[in-house]
Amino acid sequence: MTPDSLASSPRLYVTAPIVSGAEMAVTDAQSHYLLAVMRCVAGDVVRVFNGRDGEWRARVAPQGKRRATLRVEAQQQPQIPEPGPWLLFAPLKSARLDPLVEKATELGVARLMPVITHRTVVTRVNLQRLAAISIEAAEQCERLTVPQIDAPRSLADVLQDWPSAAPALYFCDEAAVRGGHAVPIIRALDDARDPAAFLVGPEGGFDPAEQNTIRACSFTTSVTLGPRILRAETAAIAALSCWQGVFSRQGVVSAK
Numbered sequence: 675m676t677p678d679s680l681a682s683s684p685r686l687y688v689t690a691p692i693v694s695g696a697e698m699a700v701t702d703a704q705s706h707y708l709l710a711v712m713r714c715v716a717g718d719v720v721r722v723f724n725g726r727d728g729e730w731r732a733r734v735a736p737q738g739k740r741r742a743t744l745r746v747e748a749q750q751q752p753q754i755p756e757p758g759p760w761l762l763f764a765p766l767k768s769a770r771l772d773p774l775v776e777k778a779t780e781l782g783v784a785r786l787m788p789v790i791t792h793r794t795v796v797t798r799v800n801l802q803r804l805a806a807i808s809i810e811a812a813e814q815c816e817r818l819t820v821p822q823i824d825a826p827r828s829l830a831d832v833l834q835d836w837p838s839a840a841p842a843l844y845f846c847d848e849a850a851v852r853g854g855h856a857v858p859i860i861r862a863l864d865d866a867r868d869p870a871a872f873l874v875g876p877e878g879g880f881d882p883a884e885q886n887t888i889r890a891c892s893f894t895t896s897v898t899l900g901p902r903i904l905r906a907e908t909a910a911i912a913a914l915s916c917w918q919g920v921f922s923r924q925g926v927v928s929a930k
């Protein structure tokens with residue numbers, strides 16, 4: 675097994691503990707993926723991770739035509755902490771929310787926090803669907819963890835209950851585009867030391883009362899993402915990309 679063929683082998687997220695020599699069950703969807711999509715045969719190598727035990731090499735053991743199990747062999751990578759930002763976002767229609775969750779996962783988000791704001795139009799969030807999207811993105815981008823996804827809460831409650839040990843909250847504030855005051859995001863992050871949290875509004879933005887409430891919180895900093903009004907999912911991706919750029923460069927991301 676060359677390093678190249680290991681690196682190109684399918685990668686699956688599992689929930690069970692991963693133990694050397696164990697035979698592991700996979701879900702029906704994963705069996706379908708391995709046998710029908712990837713056309714794996716007995717003995718083909720896959721990689722598995724569960725967010726706790728690092729990444730392991732395993733081999734496919736088909737059980738009939740439709741079901742597969744995995745025989746776990748050796749650990750390839752130990753588990754390491756993957757500290758990342760929190761993203762507070764207003765739920766969007768799925769055509770926009772799905773890519774937001776996928777891209778945020780690729781960009782290292784540690785926690786996805788749907789918040790209901792005054793102008794949030796979409797209030798029902800399919801958490802299972804979001805989890806499936808973020809797991810697929812984590813499998814593809816070589817993360818060793820998957821992001822935590824919270825149930826939706828009202829923005830007012832989340833702000834009120836913001837723990838004192840929680841990260842600083844960067845409020846992506848489109849008002850600066852129309853002459854309001856906000857710090858360019860890179861400058862704000864350059865001064866930051868700990869994992870950050872970002873808040874992005876819905877398609878209609880935040881209403882004026884809400885903006886004042888957010889700005890009045892001691893743990894928030896208003897940041898601008900540039901001179902144009904971005905769509906909500908673009909704003910989230912832009913903010914997380916800035917975080918990634920600044921913190922990868924400085925190498926100062928600390929585990930909380």
Ligand code: SAH
Pocket residue numbers: 845846847848851873874875876877878879880897898899900901902903904905906909
């Ligand atoms: N319809 C609103 C814009 C909403 S954009 C309006 O015209 O005012 C959706 C969200 O993306 C905003 O609430 C904000 O959080 C973020 N956003 C968009 N452009 C931004 C920018 N240039 N700087 C900071 N945040 C921005």
